[in-house]
Amino acid sequence: MVRNPADEIRDGVHIMAIPAPRNRLERVTVTAWHVFRRALESKARIVHLHDPELIPWGFLLRAMGRTVVFDVHEDFAHAAGVRSWIPKPLRGLVAHGWSGLAWLASRAFHIVIAERYYARSFPKSVKVLNYPHLERSAALRSVPRSAEPRDRIRLIYAGSVTISRGAELHARLATLLPGCLIHFCGNMSQATADAIRRASGDATIGVMAEDGSIAWEKRSDRPDAEVSTILLEGVGYYVTDRMVAALQEPWTAGLSIFPYSEHYYEKELTKFFEYMAAGLPLLVSDFPNWRAIVDGTQCGLALDPERLDIAAELIRRLHDSPAERIAMGERGRAAVESRYSWTSQRQNLLDFYGSLVRPPAAPPMPNNNSSSDLEAEKSL
Numbered sequence: 492m493v494r495n496p497a498d499e500i501r502d503g504v505h506i507m508a509i510p511a512p513r514n515r516l517e518r519v520t521v522t523a524w525h526v527f528r529r530a531l532e533s534k535a536r537i538v539h540l541h542d543p544e545l546i547p548w549g550f551l552l553r554a555m556g557r558t559v560v561f562d563v564h565e566d567f568a569h570a571a572g573v574r575s576w577i578p579k580p581l582r583g584l585v586a587h588g589w590s591g592l593a594w595l596a597s598r599a600f601h602i603v604i605a606e607r608y609y610a611r612s613f614p615k616s617v618k619v620l621n622y623p624h625l626e627r628s629a630a631l632r633s634v635p636r637s638a639e640p641r642d643r644i645r646l647i648y649a650g651s652v653t654i655s656r657g658a659e660l661h662a663r664l665a666t667l668l669p670g671c672l673i674h675f676c677g678n679m680s681q682a683t684a685d686a687i688r689r690a691s692g693d694a695t696i697g698v699m700a701e702d703g704s705i706a707w708e709k710r711s712d713r714p715d716a717e718v719s720t721i722l723l724e725g726v727g728y729y730v731t732d733r734m735v736a737a738l739q740e741p742w743t744a745g746l747s748i749f750p751y752s753e754h755y756y757e758k759e760l761t762k763f764f765e766y767m768a769a770g771l772p773l774l775v776s777d778f779p780n781w782r783a784i785v786d787g788t789q790c791g792l793a794l795d796p797e798r799l800d801i802a803a804e805l806i807r808r809l810h811d812s813p814a815e816r817i818a819m820g821e822r823g824r825a826a827v828e829s830r831y832s833w834t835s836q837r838q839n840l841l842d843f844y845g846s847l848v849r850p851p852a853a854p855p856m857p858n859n860n861s862s863s864d865l866e867a868e869k870s871l
Contacts, residue, residue, distance in 0.1 A: 494508075524548075546596050570754050602615065619836050632824055648747070649766070661746050678729045696723065747781075755778070
């Protein structure tokens with residue numbers, strides 16, 4: 492069940508349409524009711540839920556005899572602390588409310604988790620990590636990488652652009668790496684775009700519209716070679732297919748330098764594996780889990796988000812070492828193909844569903860022979 496104009500069958504999968512909500516309140520009320528209603532209509536024996544607002548409806552489905560699976564794809568308690576749409580005074584209450592719902596769900600539902608550390612909250616869960624499909628990353632993995640870019644440092648950030656995801660930190664690099672280009676490619680609010688503009692000093696700002704046209708704002712009288720450039724793609728709209736094309740361009744590295752946050756501290760971000768598939772070195776915050784990925788594959792640099800001056804110098808050295816950049820990208824690609832892909836997780840999900848639909852094993856036949864009968868058989 493997904494937001495879709497109408498029911499359809501695609502690649503053998505029956506898609507049941509759910510009307511798109513107009514706002515978050517409608518999503519957690521009316522849309523949740525539509526999902527419950529269509530789940531009943533489907534007569535499915537197993538219902539797999541992804542969103543926390545569906546948990547109360549999951550209890551109803553469970554009471555009606557359905558097997559319910561809850562897919563924990565987000566650390567919702569910590570996420571409440573970084574969601575701008577939740578008023579700050581309510582974030583603690585929302586976090587506690589989610590923790591209570593999660594506790595109840597873990598006792599009523601089967602649980603699938605998308606991050607390793609979620610197992611601390613759901614010890615009986617099944618791990619199905621959120622790694623990319625090799626088929627979907629084929630276009631990225633096929634891009635040849637060379638010593639480019641030679642002329643200037645070129646950095647890309649791909650994904651949702653928010654302050655908690657490092658938007659201001661990435662923009663400040665423009666002031667520390669004169670003449671660089673930083674491309675933000677992903678949905679962002681106007682408020683976030685304004686924060687990037689303020690944090691980037693006198694960098695030239697380009698805002699790309701959905702049709703690909705760019706409105707440029709030059710803010711410095713210095714020579715162009717000394718002025719950094721910020722390209723904002725996705726202000727007020729979602730970037731989809733265009734993101735793959737953007738990642739295929741020549742870049743020094745992919746950015747994921749986030750400020751310290753409990754929410755992101757232990758996550759394995761999908762964007763890591765997209766950068767790696769594209770053959771780009773990673774520039775990540777030195778959170779222990781993120782450093783383990785980078786150091787374990789030698790595919791990038793773990794940087795202190797509170798010492799951007801040092802980070803900028805390390806980025807400059809990386810740019811000036813094209814052979815090392817290319818080697819990092821090749822090691823990242825090899826790691827995606829061998830370790831960080833959906834292929835490594837698919838069987839976990841198939842085995843889990845097999846255990847839900849497989850009939851229980853028949854008990855062994857009772858042995859009615861007495862010990863005296865056995866002795867008699869032996870004598871024969």
